[in-house]
Amino acid sequence: MTLLIITSSFIQTACSQDEEVPPAQNKQEDYRFMDDFDSFDAAVWTKETHEPGWVNQELQAYRPANVTVGTDNGKSVLILTAERNGDKIHSGRVNSQGKFNFKYGQIEASIKLPKTANGLWPAFWMMGDNGKNWPACGEIDILEMGERNGILNGTTDTYYNSAIHYGPDMASHEQEYHGANFVHSLQDGEYHTYRLDWTENNLKVSIDGIEFKNFDISEQSGRREYFKDSFFILFNLAVGGAFPDIHDLNELTALKDGEKAYMYIDWVKVY
Numbered sequence: 001m002t003l004l005i006i007t008s009s010f011i012q013t014a015c016s017q018d019e020e021v022p023p024a025q026n027k028q029e030d031y032r033f034m035d036d037f038d039s040f041d042a043a044v045w046t047k048e049t050h051e052p053g054w055v056n057q058e059l060q061a062y063r064p065a066n067v068t069v070g071t072d073n074g075k076s077v078l079i080l081t082a083e084r085n086g087d088k089i090h091s092g093r094v095n096s097q098g099k100f101n102f103k104y105g106q107i108e109a110s111i112k113l114p115k116t117a118n119g120l121w122p123a124f125w126m127m128g129d130n131g132k133n134w135p136a137c138g139e140i141d142i143l144e145m146g147e148r149n150g151i152l153n154g155t156t157d158t159y160y161n162s163a164i165h166y167g168p169d170m171a172s173h174e175q176e177y178h179g180a181n182f183v184h185s186l187q188d189g190e191y192h193t194y195r196l197d198w199t200e201n202n203l204k205v206s207i208d209g210i211e212f213k214n215f216d217i218s219e220q221s222g223r224r225e226y227f228k229d230s231f232f233i234l235f236n237l238a239v240g241g242a243f244p245d246i247h248d249l250n251e252l253t254a255l256k257d258g259e260k261a262y263m264y265i266d267w268v269k270v271y
């Protein structure tokens with residue numbers, strides 16, 4: 001079940017219409033939005049359909065059948081399933097564009113990732129719900145795993161990427177991209193918590209409560225304008241493509257013929 005909760009614990013002071021949201025000490029009942037994925041809420045999420053190679057030279061097709069809701073270890077979860085049958089690969093991608101978006105505050109999700117080596121590329125990210133073309137819409141990549149450097153170094157279970165993308169048009173695309181090994185495995189069969197703290201000055205990504213990267217979006221950074229609209233949420237499990245630099249099915253060791261791999265999302269909350 002999806003809950004849209006107008007918090008009652010934020011006492012609106014008469015003199016303030018300030019949109020600033022108090023920092024991290026929020027209690028769980030303070031959230032502005034939560035989906036526990038007891039069911040698939042089509043009022044919030046759209047299952048995407050795309051051909052292979054639609055973006056990033058990804059090898060999979062996206063289809064609605066690969067986005068489901070089920071249970072895992074007693075949790076109600078959103079399940080993105082990547083599957084390979086011969087040279088056909090299908091997977092799942094959902095977004096909340098035009099249905100749920102927000103500006104400033106915090107978002108976090110509890111996610112169990114598959115082993116990405118070699119060739120899986122799970123992501124939890126956002127784009128501006130502002131009708132602008134990419135990258136003018138703005139993009140915040142909170143979680144990406146499976147990148148080529150992790151494959152080359154044999155650290156796919158810890159190698160983690162966060163990034164922001166922006167700019168007036170494709171030709172003037174700019175990005176700040178951060179890849180590093182996290183302090184513990186994120187592909188250990190457990191759920192981990194991925195969080196973004198978003199103010200008008202900073203985009204701070206944390207994993208399991210540990211800060212990973214803080215992007216400067218202050219006025220002085222020259223990029224605040226790309227991160228001041230409301231953003232929508234995306235989850236997807238890509239297979240191959242530019243990020244893992246895998247373009248040949250023979251290099252796809254994470255998903256052999258007849259196999260499936262899963263990305264589980266237990267919940268997502270916005271504060």
Ligand SMILES: [Ca+2]
Nearest residue numbers: 036076266267
């Ligand atoms: Ca759940």
